[in-house]
Amino acid sequence: MRVKVKKPILVAGLGISFLLWLGESLHEQAIAMGEWGVLSLMAIGTGVWWWQKKQPQKPVYQPLSPLTITEVNQAISEGQKILKIVKQEDSNYNLAELETSWKNLPKQLNNQSVSWGIISNSNTEKDSLKQLLEPEKTPENFNYLEAENSENVKEKLDLIVFLINTDLTETQWQTIQRCHQNNQRCLISLNQREQYNSEEQEIILQEIKQRVKTIISSDDVIGINSEPKIIKVRQYKEDKSYEEWTEKQPPNILDLTKRIDSILNHEREQLILGKVWRNAQEIKQQGKHILNKIRRDRALPMMEKYQWIAAAAAFANPVSSLDLLATAAINAQMIVDLSSIYQQKFTLSQGQTIAATIGKLMIKLGLVELSTHAISGLLKSNAITYVAGGATQGISAAYLTRVAGLSLVEYFKEQDINLNNHQTIDIEKLSTKIKQVFEQTKRTEILQSFVKQTLPQLS
Incomplete structure (x- = not known):
C-alpha cells in the first residue's frame, strides 16, 4: 500500500x-x-561524453517531400523529350502507343480515381482482408487491383497495404523501400496470430515501427485481426468452482479502415500526383529502352570493325605486352565514335585519355593476362585452328577491344538521357562495367566462338 x-x-x-x-x-x-x-x-567523464557523441543517432522519420505539380510536369516533359530523341534517331520506329500514353498524362491529373492493393505472403489472409474491406464502402473512385504476381501491376498501385503476420522479412522491407521511393503510399498491417497473445503482438508491432520509422510513420503501422478469433472464457463462482466456454471474437480492422479513409480524404491529391509521376517515369523508361536498343544496334557493327582492325594490327606487329588499349589510336577513335552515337561527343584527345584509362583498368583487374592465357590455351588445344606467331596477340587485342566497347555501351545506356552532353566518365562505374562484361564474355564457349570468328580476319 x-x-x-x-x-x-x-x-x-x-x-x-x-x-x-x-x-x-x-x-x-x-x-x-x-x-x-x-x-x-x-578524463573518464570526457571519454564518456565523447563516446556518447560518437554513438549513431537513432533513426527519425524522414518522409519523401510531397510531390508538387511542377515536379510532375517536369517528369511529363522529360518523357516527351525522350520520345522526340527516339524519332530523331529512327524516324521509322512506331511510337504511336507511347505517344498516346504521354498525351493522356495531363488528363490523368483531373481523374480522381486511385487504385489500391494488398501484398501478402499468405493468399488466405489477403483474401480475408480484401473481403472485410470491400463491404466497408470506402470512398468512391477507390479501385482494388490484384497485384501479387505482377510487378507491373504493383507499380500501378497508389496505396499499398502490406499484410504481414510476424516481423518484416528483408525482402518485404526492400519492397517497401522501393515503393516508398516510387511515391507509393504504404501501410503495414500486422495480422494477429493465435500463437501470439496481445502483449507479444504489441511487442512485434513496436519492433516493426522502430525498424521502418525512417520512411513510414508509426501511424501507418497498424495491428489488425482479419480472422475470427476463438478465445477461452472462464467464470469463477463463489465456491471457487468455475465454468469455461469459448467465444468467437469478430475480425477487427477498424484502425486500418480509419487510416485508409483519412488518407483518401486528406491525401488524395498526393496519390494522384504520385500516379501521374510514375506513369511519366514509365514512359520515359520505355523510351530510354527503345533508344538504347537503337543505339546498340548501331554501335555493335562499329565495334566489330574496330576489333578486326585491332586484331590485324596486333597480328602484324606482335608486341611483348598487350597494353594495346592504352596506346592504340584505333581504340581511341572507337571511343569517339561510340560517344557520338550516345550523344556524348568526345574529342579525340578525350578518347585517347579514356582509352588509356580503360587499358590501365584492364591491366589492374588482370583481364589482359587472363584473356591472353585463355585464348592461347584454346588455340594450342586445336591443331587445326592453331596459328603461330601473333595469333594470340591479334585475337586478344580484338577481344579486349570488344570488352572495352561493350563496357562503354553498358555505361552509356545507364546515363540520364537529356540534351546536354556529359563529356566526363565516372571511372568507378566504368570499372564495374568492365568487370561485368568480362565475367559475361570469358566463358569457354563464348571465347571458342570468338576465336573461330576472329581467325578468318587474320588470314
Missing part, C-alpha cells in the same frame, strides 16, 4: 540536506584522491 507524504516542506528539507551531505562527501573524496585522481575522473 502506498503512503502519500503531504508535508512538502519536510520533504524538501530532507532532500536539500541529502544533497549537502553528498557534496561534502564528494569534496572530501576529491581531496583524498589528490590532483591526479580528479584529473582521472575528468
Whole structure:
C-alpha cells in the first residue's frame, strides 16, 4: 500500500540536506584522491561524453517531400523529350502507343480515381482482408487491383497495404523501400496470430515501427485481426468452482479502415500526383529502352570493325605486352565514335585519355593476362585452328577491344538521357562495367566462338 507524504516542506528539507551531505562527501573524496585522481575522473567523464557523441543517432522519420505539380510536369516533359530523341534517331520506329500514353498524362491529373492493393505472403489472409474491406464502402473512385504476381501491376498501385503476420522479412522491407521511393503510399498491417497473445503482438508491432520509422510513420503501422478469433472464457463462482466456454471474437480492422479513409480524404491529391509521376517515369523508361536498343544496334557493327582492325594490327606487329588499349589510336577513335552515337561527343584527345584509362583498368583487374592465357590455351588445344606467331596477340587485342566497347555501351545506356552532353566518365562505374562484361564474355564457349570468328580476319 502506498503512503502519500503531504508535508512538502519536510520533504524538501530532507532532500536539500541529502544533497549537502553528498557534496561534502564528494569534496572530501576529491581531496583524498589528490590532483591526479580528479584529473582521472575528468578524463573518464570526457571519454564518456565523447563516446556518447560518437554513438549513431537513432533513426527519425524522414518522409519523401510531397510531390508538387511542377515536379510532375517536369517528369511529363522529360518523357516527351525522350520520345522526340527516339524519332530523331529512327524516324521509322512506331511510337504511336507511347505517344498516346504521354498525351493522356495531363488528363490523368483531373481523374480522381486511385487504385489500391494488398501484398501478402499468405493468399488466405489477403483474401480475408480484401473481403472485410470491400463491404466497408470506402470512398468512391477507390479501385482494388490484384497485384501479387505482377510487378507491373504493383507499380500501378497508389496505396499499398502490406499484410504481414510476424516481423518484416528483408525482402518485404526492400519492397517497401522501393515503393516508398516510387511515391507509393504504404501501410503495414500486422495480422494477429493465435500463437501470439496481445502483449507479444504489441511487442512485434513496436519492433516493426522502430525498424521502418525512417520512411513510414508509426501511424501507418497498424495491428489488425482479419480472422475470427476463438478465445477461452472462464467464470469463477463463489465456491471457487468455475465454468469455461469459448467465444468467437469478430475480425477487427477498424484502425486500418480509419487510416485508409483519412488518407483518401486528406491525401488524395498526393496519390494522384504520385500516379501521374510514375506513369511519366514509365514512359520515359520505355523510351530510354527503345533508344538504347537503337543505339546498340548501331554501335555493335562499329565495334566489330574496330576489333578486326585491332586484331590485324596486333597480328602484324606482335608486341611483348598487350597494353594495346592504352596506346592504340584505333581504340581511341572507337571511343569517339561510340560517344557520338550516345550523344556524348568526345574529342579525340578525350578518347585517347579514356582509352588509356580503360587499358590501365584492364591491366589492374588482370583481364589482359587472363584473356591472353585463355585464348592461347584454346588455340594450342586445336591443331587445326592453331596459328603461330601473333595469333594470340591479334585475337586478344580484338577481344579486349570488344570488352572495352561493350563496357562503354553498358555505361552509356545507364546515363540520364537529356540534351546536354556529359563529356566526363565516372571511372568507378566504368570499372564495374568492365568487370561485368568480362565475367559475361570469358566463358569457354563464348571465347571458342570468338576465336573461330576472329581467325578468318587474320588470314
